[in-house]
Amino acid sequence: MPQHAKGPRLYRRKDTGIYIIRDTGRGDQSTGTRDCREAETALARYLAERDRPRGPATPDQMTVSEVLVIYGTERAPKVKDPQRIAYAIQALVPFWGELPVSAIRDATVGHYTTARNRAPGTIRKELGVLKAALRYCADKGYLVNPPTVELPEKPEAKDRWLTxxxxxxxxxxxxxxxxxxxxxxxxxxxxxxxxxxxxxxxxxxxxxxxxxxxxxxxxxxxxxxxxxxxxxxxxxxxxxxxxxxxxxxxxxxxxxxxxxxxxxxxxxxxxxxxxxxxxxxxxxxxxxxxxxxxxxxxxxxxxxxxxxxxxxxxxxxxxxxxxxxxxxxxxxxxxxxxxxxxx
The missing domain is CATH 1.10.443.10 (Intergrase catalytic core)
Incomplete structure (x- = not known):
């Protein structure tokens, strides 16, 4: 029985510890990093570039990682604080990366909030980047009819200070x-x-x-x-x-x-x-x-x-x-x- 292709995946080299991307029939591609989270971001970028549609895509034809990569490579370098976007994308990719844009619903946003297990303010900032990325892809003609991302309520400002x-x-x-x-x-x-x-x-x-x-x-x-x-x-x-x-x-x-x-x-x-x-x-x-x-x-x-x-x-x-x-x-x-x- 013929073996099924495993698809794009990360592999850590034993000699250098650097992660590489393996994709059946395409050869290995180095991520240039030993950090697992950075490697996952590189894998998401690879998937987005490899599978990016040539014309406007519907939400079920485009993955969330593609949306984030487009936003991260095209929009982030033009803002005053690109690191803020980079940190949010690194947090979003592990959960959302391979899901289609059509999977963005209130229920999955709730699952992300639970899985992320961070302060409400942090979750709000990360989802805000996802919302902005969807809007950007729609404005630039990459995506049609993107779903709406409902952001959590803005938390009350903390009043904790030290005597x-x-x-x-x-x-x-x-x-x-x-x-x-x-x-x-x-x-x-x-x-x-x-x-x-x-x-x-x-x-x-x-x-x-x-x-x-x-x-x-x-x-x-x-x-x-x-x-x-x-x-x-x-x-x-x-x-x-x-x-x-x-x-x-x-x-x-x-x-x-x-x-x-x-x-x-x-x-x-x-x-x-x-x-x-x-x-x-x-x-x-x-x-x-x-x-x-x-x-x-x-x-x-x-x-x-x-x-x-x-x-x-x-x-x-x-x-x-x-x-x-x-x-x-x-x-x-x-x-x-x-x-x-x-x-």
Whole structure:
């Protein structure tokens, strides 16, 4: 009995560990990576390019991976933050990849949400990319009558922030761990500047095109690299508080190249160190982004002007009013005075 072709599949070479794509009758094709998720993305791209229809396709003639590959290769390079699209596609492909577009229904979206097992906000962002990819393929004539992707409700903004004593406890948990000194540096920068994790991990002590840098002579934080375009997550320049500036100058004198580094090398992830520190401090409800909430909350509690807060942290006035305004000492003060006044 003749054997059935196995179809396109991934195979990991034993000698190099690099994944290759095997497709009966077409020869092997290297993915160029040892990372399983990157290899799966490469396989999805291969399938989309191999089977892409020549004319407009109906939802049952086109796979979701084809839609995502078209969007990722044609649209993503033209946006200001292509990494956001890339991360979403990497998350979407394992579940949706080989399914036809016609399989996108409320039920399968629900199955994806369960299988993904991530925060509602994360699921909403990923499905938002899928929705945008379908719309793009329809607009460009690749796809006709795409289904609608119903996004989950936008979650309420988190109001978790750390008190001074809580922050000190978490900072001490990081500092006393010999393998997490870099996390203590990250925490200090985050608490004093409210910068996002990705910004802090890319900070250097000299101008560059990859990420931001700190000017310790003038005391200015540059959150973006030279020539980098601004995105929706604004990254404005800001003065560095004197307490943090003293630390930064000391680190620079000691030969540091990156603000957060291990043995002279940039730190790409703080996931493990963060988990260790939060476990030691007995905090199971805080994330690195909590430090941004903390910095903004402290600024509001100390009476900073709303316009200055928005400018310093790269925050919209709408977000400040919705999430942080109640922390300000002037919150509804005029109404309170009016209600307490004698008639």
């Amino acid at each position: 001074r004593s809580e922050f000190a406890r978490l900072l001490w948990a990081a500092w006393r761990n010999p393998k997490a000194k870099h996390l203590a540096r990250f925490m200090l920068v985050a608490a004093y500047t409210g910068s996002r994790k990705s910004v802090i991990l890319n900070l250097r002590f000299m101008p560059n095109t990859y990420g931001g840098w700190v000017d310790t002579d003038r005391g200015i934080l540059h959150r973006r690299g030279e020539g980098q375009a601004e995105t929706k997550k604004r990254t404005p320049k800001a003065p560095i508080p004197r307490q943090l500036l003293a630390h930064l100058r000391r680190w620079e004198r000691n030969g540091a190249r990156y603000v957060v580094e291990i043995e002279g090398n940039r730190v790409g992830s703080i996931k493990t160190a963060w988990k260790t520190a939060t476990d030691a401090a007995d905090f199971n409800d805080v994330t690195p982004h909590t430090l941004r909430h903390t910095a903004i909350t402290w600024a509001m509690q100390h009476g900073a002007k709303p316009a200055d807060v928005c400018s310093y942290f790269g925050l919209s006035l709408e977000t400040l009013q919705r999430v942080y305004w109640h922390h300000h000492p002037d919150f509804q003060e005029s109404v309170l005075r009016a209600m307490e006044a004698k008639l």
